[in-house]
Amino acid sequence: MMSSLRRAWERLSLYLPVLLMGLLALGTWWLVRNAPQPQPAVVERPVSHEPDYFMRDFAVKNFDDTGRLQSDIRGQLARHYADSDQLEIDQARMRSVSPEGRVTTASANRALTNADGSEVQLFGNAIVTREPLVRKGQATLPRLEFRGEFLHAWVNDERVRSNQPVTLKRGSDTFTADSMDYDNLDQILNLRGRVHGTLQPAARR
Known part of the structure; x- marks a missing residue:
């Protein structure tokens, strides 16, 4: 056994x-069969240049830290692009007020502006106007008007540029050119190409 x-x-x-x-x-x-599966790596999708929201018949206002109105942007239709944080506006109407109180208005068939409205590109029947400003103890700043099919404006830097034909009216004087670069802070106006100007005599006091 x-x-x-x-x-x-x-x-x-x-x-x-x-x-x-x-x-x-x-x-x-x-x-191995019952072990938790590793999570697939999250691949960040690149932000495409596609509108992420729309606005119709809208008005957007920006204020500074003191509550003073800086800009007022209106339009028929706006498309916001997340990749550039820009607004593309149909039938755009804009208004901004400098700390000194000078009013600038702009309008165009189409506009492309950054988030705070400090940089604006205007396409089609573009007009930028700076209203006259009365300064105590100083000469009054005359009214300025820019017209063209394309205008590029930097509101805070008080600059307007165009690589296309443009008309500039300063008070009663008128200038036309094939392209232009205007810097109000430095008081520099560059007109290029075929330049024509009409200067009106100063009014007698």
Whole structure:
């Protein structure tokens, strides 16, 4: 009897490593099968130049820290682009007020403006007007008007530029040119191409 048990144990011991390896392989397979799957890497989609929202018959106003109105932008239809944070406006009408109180207005068939309205590109029947400003103890700043099919205006820097034909009216004087760069702060006006000017005599007092 003892010899039979011994022989049975010897036979079992021969297969025991194989059984253990099988059980280990089975356990490894079960762990792999039931382990949580790694999350796929999140690929950030590039922001496309597509409108993310629209506005119809709208008005947007910007105020400074003191509550003073800086700009008022209105239009028939606006499209906002998230990649550039710009507004594209159909039938745009804009109005801004400088800290000194000088009013600038702009209008065009289409406009492209940054978020705060400080930089504006005007396309089609573009007009930018700066109203006269009466200064105490100084000469009055005359009315300025720019007209053309394209105008690029920097409101805070008081600059207007165009690479297309433009008409400039300063008070009663009129200038036309093929292109223009106007800097009000530095009091510099560059007219290029075919330039024509009409200067009216100063009114007698």
